[in-house]
Amino acid sequence: MNKNINIQCPICLNSELRYLHTINVSAWAIIGQNLERQEKEFKLHECVHCKHVMCIGDYSEKTFDILYPENFKSVAIKKRPDIYDNIIEYNLSFLQDIPKLLLADFGGGEGDFINKLLTNNFFQKNIQSAIVYEKHPLTKKKNIKFIDLDFNNIKKSGSIISEFNYAFCIHTLEHLINPREFLNFLFKKNKNNFYLYLEVPSNELIDIKNSVTLIYPQHIQYFSLKNLFFLTSSIGFELIKAECEETEGVPRIKCLIRKDNRANISIKEYLNNKDDLRNYITKMVLSGLSQRKISLWGVGNELYEIIKNHEGIKKAIISEDILLIDSKLAGKYLYGTKIYSPKELVGKISKIIITPMELPTIRSIIRDAVRIGFPSEIIVDPYTLYRKEIL
Numbered sequence: 001m002n003k004n005i006n007i008q009c010p011i012c013l014n015s016e017l018r019y020l021h022t023i024n025v026s027a028w029a030i031i032g033q034n035l036e037r038q039e040k041e042f043k044l045h046e047c048v049h050c051k052h053v054m055c056i057g058d059y060s061e062k063t064f065d066i067l068y069p070e071n072f073k074s075v076a077i078k079k080r081p082d083i084y085d086n087i088i089e090y091n092l093s094f095l096q097d098i099p100k101l102l103l104a105d106f107g108g109g110e111g112d113f114i115n116k117l118l119t120n121n122f123f124q125k126n127i128q129s130a131i132v133y134e135k136h137p138l139t140k141k142k143n144i145k146f147i148d149l150d151f152n153n154i155k156k157s158g159s160i161i162s163e164f165n166y167a168f169c170i171h172t173l174e175h176l177i178n179p180r181e182f183l184n185f186l187f188k189k190n191k192n193n194f195y196l197y198l199e200v201p202s203n204e205l206i207d208i209k210n211s212v213t214l215i216y217p218q219h220i221q222y223f224s225l226k227n228l229f230f231l232t233s234s235i236g237f238e239l240i241k242a243e244c245e246e247t248e249g250v251p252r253i254k255c256l257i258r259k260d261n262r263a264n265i266s267i268k269e270y271l272n273n274k275d276d277l278r279n280y281i282t283k284m285v286l287s288g289l290s291q292r293k294i295s296l297w298g299v300g301n302e303l304y305e306i307i308k309n310h311e312g313i314k315k316a317i318i319s320e321d322i323l324l325i326d327s328k329l330a331g332k333y334l335y336g337t338k339i340y341s342p343k344e345l346v347g348k349i350s351k352i353i354i355t356p357m358e359l360p361t362i363r364s365i366i367r368d369a370v371r372i373g374f375p376s377e378i379i380v381d382p383y384t385l386y387r388k389e390i391l
């Protein structure tokens with residue numbers, strides 16, 4: 001066992017590492033007129049606690065110049081366009097859900113993947129911007145914006161990252177000295193909610209001791225699905241879905257995560273804010289009433305609390321200035337006023353305020369509403385607006 005105080009496991013932050021294997025690489029360096037062979041030694045280690053495998057060595061700028069000569073390309077992915085199609089399919093329903101996509105591709109190479117997204121019929125009309133972040137990009141496609149980003153120096157160079165709401169990081173994280181610092185930076189730097197699709201080689205699908213093809217010092221981190229999940233969730237990301245699979249010889253961990261401000265609010269904060277939140281919704285309903293007929297979607301606990309909060313709400317329900325929508329309770333009556341099914345009101349109302357507070361319920365209401373035919377602009381999720389104001 002090697003107790004190395006300088007090097008921490010990026011997953012569990014412990015410093016007890018076990019030596020596994022030595023990797024030697026060499027490359028020509030041109031010194032004056034002469035070629036000189038430069039040799040470097042790297043050592044694979046495994047974290048004693050979480051079993052994460054990492055490569056330890058002199059990862060200085062000079063070493064990176066040796067490891068990434070000008071003509072270096074990520075061969076494993078570039079030669080397999082099927083993987084890009086598969087990634088788009090994996091993300092498709094989430095991409096389609098966002099009306100104004102601000103895309104970012106971290107480590108997007110020459111922009112091949114972004115280019116593929118830009119020509120996809122299913123959501124290309126939704127794309128507002130698309131940026132490829134790459135360290136010293138070489139060939140730049142003309143229709144794509146490239147930004148030079150030093151991933152291993154993210155605290156210094158990260159200020160150039162623009163706002164995004166859907167990001168990709170495909171076979172990049174394993175090349176970073178400190179993947180935790182990078183993900184943490186993205187999480188904190190971007191104040192909005194966003195999706196992040198991560199893909200890395202799967203440590204579980206390659207034989208770490210016998211495989212030669214995927215073990216080289218360019219790959220500093222060797223992830224398992226469990227450890228990738230632990231890393232992202234300990235930063236605060238919410239896991240949407242993840243799976244391992246091999247595509248044309250590439251062992252892949254596919255993982256879609258999300259930063260969701262509401263998912264990270266603690267129960268204590270929530271309880272402190274609950275009254276404020278109800279007052280906020282009550283005010284929103286009352287001010288909406290003065291302008292037009294509105295409807296409240298969801299006849300449940302939250303509606304009951306809002307009604308208790310202000311007598312004007314009950315009056316407006318009785319006078320049908322507020323229409324109530326609920327798929328399950330449709331056809332029943334509250335205070336003598338009919339509860340509508342969503343379909344009955346398509347085209348007849350100009351504002352829908354969602355009342356349930358649970359995130360999955362809110363999402364499914366929005367999805368149903370749009371599917372049935374309500375324009376998304378008239379659907380108001382007061383909880384998101386409220387969080388935006390207080391966070």
Ligand SMILES: [Zn+2]
Pocket residue numbers: 009010011012013014047048049050051052
């Ligand atoms: Zn560890």
